[in-house]
Amino acid sequence: MESIQLTRLLSSSKSSTFASPTGLTFRPSYRLSFDQFLKRSLPNGKLKVVRSEKSGNGSVEEQKHAVRLDLDRDVSGSVIGLNLIPTSGDHEVINTKVYVATVTKDKDDEIKKEKVETRVTYNIVFVTAEAAPYSKTGGLGDVCGSLPIQLANHGHRVMVVSPRYLNGSSADENFAHVLDANKRIKLQCFGGEQEIAFFHEYREGVDWVFVDHPSYHRHGNPYGDSHGSFGDNQFRFTLLCHAACEAPLVLLLGGYTYGEKCLFLVNDWHAGLVPVLLASKYRPHGVYKDARSILVIHNLAHQGVEPVASFKNLGLPSNWYGALEWVFPTWARTHALDTGEAVNILKGAIVTADRILTVSKGYAWEITTVEGGYGLHEILSSRRAVLNGITNGIHVSEWDPSSDKHIPFCYSTSSLSGKVQCKTALQQELGLPIKPDCPLIGFIGRLDYQKGIDLIHWAIPELMEADVQFVMLGSGDPLYENWMRSAENTYRDKFRGWVGFNVPISHRITAGCDILLMPSRFEPCGLNQLYAMRYGTIPVVHATGGLRDTVENFNPYAEEGSSEGIGWAFSPFTKDSMLNALRTAIRTYKDHKSTWEGLMRRCMQKDFTWENAALQYEQVFEWAFIDPPYIK
Numbered sequence: 345m346e347s348i349q350l351t352r353l354l355s356s357s358k359s360s361t362f363a364s365p366t367g368l369t370f371r372p373s374y375r376l377s378f379d380q381f382l383k384r385s386l387p388n389g390k391l392k393v394v395r396s397e398k399s400g401n402g403s404v405e406e407q408k409h410a411v412r413l414d415l416d417r418d419v420s421g422s423v424i425g426l427n428l429i430p431t432s433g434d435h436e437v438i439n440t441k442v443y444v445a446t447v448t449k450d451k452d453d454e455i456k457k458e459k460v461e462t463r464v465t466y467n468i469v470f471v472t473a474e475a476a477p478y479s480k481t482g483g484l485g486d487v488c489g490s491l492p493i494q495l496a497n498h499g500h501r502v503m504v505v506s507p508r509y510l511n512g513s514s515a516d517e518n519f520a521h522v523l524d525a526n527k528r529i530k531l532q533c534f535g536g537e538q539e540i541a542f543f544h545e546y547r548e549g550v551d552w553v554f555v556d557h558p559s560y561h562r563h564g565n566p567y568g569d570s571h572g573s574f575g576d577n578q579f580r581f582t583l584l585c586h587a588a589c590e591a592p593l594v595l596l597l598g599g600y601t602y603g604e605k606c607l608f609l610v611n612d613w614h615a616g617l618v619p620v621l622l623a624s625k626y627r628p629h630g631v632y633k634d635a636r637s638i639l640v641i642h643n644l645a646h647q648g649v650e651p652v653a654s655f656k657n658l659g660l661p662s663n664w665y666g667a668l669e670w671v672f673p674t675w676a677r678t679h680a681l682d683t684g685e686a687v688n689i690l691k692g693a694i695v696t697a698d699r700i701l702t703v704s705k706g707y708a709w710e711i712t713t714v715e716g717g718y719g720l721h722e723i724l725s726s727r728r729a730v731l732n733g734i735t736n737g738i739h740v741s742e743w744d745p746s747s748d749k750h751i752p753f754c755y756s757t758s759s760l761s762g763k764v765q766c767k768t769a770l771q772q773e774l775g776l777p778i779k780p781d782c783p784l785i786g787f788i789g790r791l792d793y794q795k796g797i798d799l800i801h802w803a804i805p806e807l808m809e810a811d812v813q814f815v816m817l818g819s820g821d822p823l824y825e826n827w828m829r830s831a832e833n834t835y836r837d838k839f840r841g842w843v844g845f846n847v848p849i850s851h852r853i854t855a856g857c858d859i860l861l862m863p864s865r866f867e868p869c870g871l872n873q874l875y876a877m878r879y880g881t882i883p884v885v886h887a888t889g890g891l892r893d894t895v896e897n898f899n900p901y902a903e904e905g906s907s908e909g910i911g912w913a914f915s916p917f918t919k920d921s922m923l924n925a926l927r928t929a930i931r932t933y934k935d936h937k938s939t940w941e942g943l944m945r946r947c948m949q950k951d952f953t954w955e956n957a958a959l960q961y962e963q964v965f966e967w968a969f970i971d972p973p974y975i976k
């Protein structure tokens with residue numbers, strides 16, 4: 345069987361940068377390598393046929409992206425078609441409407457199936473404090489490391505801008521293939537000119553762009569070290585935002601810039617100055633008039649709040665203070681003379697971005713409530729018309745029990761035996777008694793207030809009375825790190841606490857455990873429960889935000905025993921409610937083996953690919969460009 349893609353350029357969508365059709369350009373899908381393109385004109389002269397053969401494992405082969413489609417004209421000068429040619433030099437790309445037809449042929453060359461879909465492609469610029477595998481402290485890194493690749497697979501031109509962190513550890517190896525882009529620029533902020541350099545790697549169809557500055561080179565993680573958060577984080581992420589606004593204008597990637605008509609996807613407060621800069625610094629000078637920005641909120645608890653005096657450092661016109669202005673309620677002030685005034689970067693992004701997204705539908709609603717809005721619920725409610733929730737996907741090839749290189753035995757729905765082997769191997773690795781039938785419960789995550797770690801702390805004495813084993817992997821609050829160490833001594837045969845951040849171990853725990861516990865106080869989406877399900881590990885979660893959206897409660901008595909549930913979502917947020925859910929899960933595991941296997945299979949069959957989410961993102965992109973910029 346071979347697959348042929350027909351790509352036809354029909355029209356530009358709102359090509360305001362290029363007044364006449366002669367300016368139309370199209371950047372072909374990154375899924376196809378240049379050498380695989382076969383140019384063919386159809387009789388009407390307007391259709392080009394592009395042929396692609398994928399490699400055996402379905403992966404993409406070598407890609408060259410300095411490619412331009414030039415216009416074919418008839419003698420009168422009218423456009424009649426397109427030519428595909430290699431190109432170099434500065435070249436602006438605008439949005440195009442691409443009709444993609446997939447035709448499947450059998451060996452006798454008979455057409456069996458034809459599927460035609462319309463896609464508008466965009467120049468997308470992610471701005472983020474972390475992007476895996478280069479940098480990751482949590483789910484933000486996962487999302488910004490995988491969603492861009494999916495969008496590039498859909499034919500969009502995608503750049504991800506994040507800092508080039510170097511901390512002198514083996515993690516620096518993650519940047520081994522990142523090269524100096526030979527572009528230094530000076531940014532106006534913090535009382536003078538700050539010089540930064542751009543680095544770049546083109547990988548999996550995405551331009552990974554890194555902002556380099558000495559303040560990104562230090563021990564610790566992207567935000568802090570063992571002494572706490574870095575004191576100059578506002579400076580470090582202000583640089584990121586200024587640099588990200590310049591990158592589409594100044595960086596020649598694959599021979600041409602991204603240009604002004606791009607879509608900024610601004611992730612969390614670290615990137616929050618981008619929409620404020622677009623509105624205050626660029627648009628008044630006629631730049632980025634056709635760009636749009638979408639704020640993606642992964643965690644509202646962190647807002648980038650600093651003293652008012654720091655406003656002058658941000659490189660914003662002074663009359664824009666109001667956008668970032670923030671006054672703490674009286675109860676949150678520290679002393680009688682504290683006026684509560686501050687600058688809040690996330691708030692600035694909420695009031696200037698064209699649209700707002702969060703990482704699940706449930707969380708999109710929660711942040712408009714007093715309980716979930718962290719003081720921003722009223723502002724967020726006022727923008728409800730442009731606020732949407734899209735549940736994250738996961739990197740399904742990185743998290744795949746049938747091929748995971750971090751786990752000792754692979755398995756799949758058709759052969760589950762590897763799972764119990766992963767479990768006994770994990771028990772052995774952790775020095776726990778090897779008991780294949782003893783329910784093994786896992787927790788992976790940051791040890792902080794959000795993750796409900798206090799609930800686990802209070803529940804452990806009761807839980808340890810049952811015939812169970814418990815393993816925790818996490819770092820964060822030193823109080824809980826020390827508690828994990830001491831609990832190991834108290835429950836030698838039942839409890840293990842691994843303090844640290846370790847990706848291979850997180851895979852082994854995900855595969856080896858029977859149950860994954862996530863008692864998060866709030867959870868915008870949550871990825872660990874999705875990874876767990878893919879590995880047939882049943883989630884027990886607090887029914888909040890994305891956890892409630894993704895973990896359908898299993899009720900053995902519902903629907904005459906054929907409940908489609910895939911885990912347990914407990915509520916309210918109390919120790920007893922969590923223990924009840926865990927006891928039900930443990931009982932089901934021990935006494936109802938076939939029910940448990942059904943749960944495992946249903947979990948593993950769930951579709952958490954990025955494909956689903958990417959289509960929803962594309963819908964929101966379209967809406968963003970239908971409306972004029974929120975702040976003109």
Ligand SMILES: Nc1ncnc2c1ncn2[C@@H]1O[C@H](COP(=O)(O)OP(=O)(O)O[C@H]2O[C@H](CO)[C@@H](O)[C@H](O)[C@H]2O)[C@@H](O)[C@H]1O
Pocket residue numbers: 481482483484486487642643703736788789790817818819844845846847850867868869870871872890
């Ligand atoms: N000690 C450790 N060792 C190894 N790996 C570890 C680890 N601790 C955590 N991880 C990994 O970090 C990621 C955590 O992702 P989550 O989505 O669960 O939470 P996080 O709160 O960071 O993300 C925020 O952003 C994401 C993305 O939008 C939202 O899903 C989430 O709700 C929101 O709080 C997972 O890949 C997990 O395996």
